[in-house]
Amino acid sequence: MLTPRIRIPAVILFLVGLAFGTLSTFTPLYIREVGLDLSFVGLIYTASAIASFGVRLLSGRASDRYGRGRFISTSLLLYSLAMVILWSAHSGPIFLLGGLVQGTAAGMLIPMIAALMADRSGANERGRIFGLCMVGFDLGIALAGPVLGTLADTIGYRGVFGLSALMTALGFVIFVTSSSKDLPHSLRFSLSHGRDVYAADSSLN
Numbered sequence: 001m002l003t004p005r006i007r008i009p010a011v012i013l014f015l016v017g018l019a020f021g022t023l024s025t026f027t028p029l030y031i032r033e034v035g036l037d038l039s040f041v042g043l044i045y046t047a048s049a050i051a052s053f054g055v056r057l058l059s060g061r062a063s064d065r066y067g068r069g070r071f072i073s074t075s076l077l078l079y080s081l082a083m084v085i086l087w088s089a090h091s092g093p094i095f096l097l098g099g100l101v102q103g104t105a106a107g108m109l110i111p112m113i114a115a116l117m118a119d120r121s122g123a124n125e126r127g128r129i130f131g132l133c134m135v136g137f138d139l140g141i142a143l144a145g146p147v148l149g150t151l152a153d154t155i156g157y158r159g160v161f162g163l164s165a166l167m168t169a170l171g172f173v174i175f176v177t178s179s180s181k182d183l184p185h186s187l188r189f190s191l192s193h194g195r196d197v198y199a200a201d202s203s204l205n
Contacts, residue, residue: 005120005198006129008178009113010136012076015171016109017140018148019083019164023048023102025145030086030157031095040092044099051103059108063115068196069179069189071112076172078105083165087158110137119199 028041063071082102089095114130121129148160155163180186181197188194 004181006117006133008175009116010133012072012136012171012175013113013133014136014140015167015174016076016079016106017137017142018144019079019140019168020106020137021141021144022083022148022160022164023086024141025149026152026157026160027086029152030161033157034090036092036095040095043092044095047096047099048103048106051100052107055104055107056111060111060115063112067189067193068112068116068119069175069194070191071108072116072175072179073172073190075105075109075112076168076175078102079109079168080165080172081105083161083168087161087165116196119196122200 027044028038031041031044032038059071078101082098082105085094085098085101089098113133117130117133118126148163151163152160175186176190177183177186180189180194185194185197189196
């Protein structure tokens with residue numbers, strides 16, 4: 001079932017799920033380690049939610065016009081940037097900035113992947129295809145706590161966020177190089193207005 005049209009988006013969501021799970025699981029512990037009031041955690045999550053909501057109002061229609069690929073690539077870069085900001089954060093405003101950037105990335109990525117899966121599936125299989133793809137995201141969230149929690153004993157909470165930045169950066173590299181049938185098609189699809197060769201509508205190929 002994990003054909004190329006599904007496999008790469010699922011891998012991307014798995015890596016992002018690990019980063020999202022890191023944010024959800026370790027932010028309160030990281031905030032306490034840095035020495036900030038734990039009540040500040042709620043502000044970070046609020047900033048993330050507001051940014052996520054705001055970007056969804058704009059990115060969906062824009063992707064219909066300019067292509068899904070470049071928006072997915074942008075969201076992965078933003079996710080990496082958010083994790084780098086949080087990795088380097090020592091003050092409340094920097095943590096808030098990280099939350100805003102992460103929310104922007106998440107609000108762009110999930111709808112873009114959903115739209116991509118709709119493009120790549122027929123009307124009678126869209127729910128199943130999207131469900132399979134989202135398993136990667138859920139698995140990443142599920143593994144973030146136990147796996148990265150073990151690593152946190154060695155590298156600390158700051159190191160866990162740095163590792164998350166590397167994972168989402170890896171997701172960007174994978175998407176840019178493997179999102180289509182070969183490297184040239186992948187580069188065009190992920191970085192410009194190249195057509196998606198896996199789109200169910202053969203007229204787009």
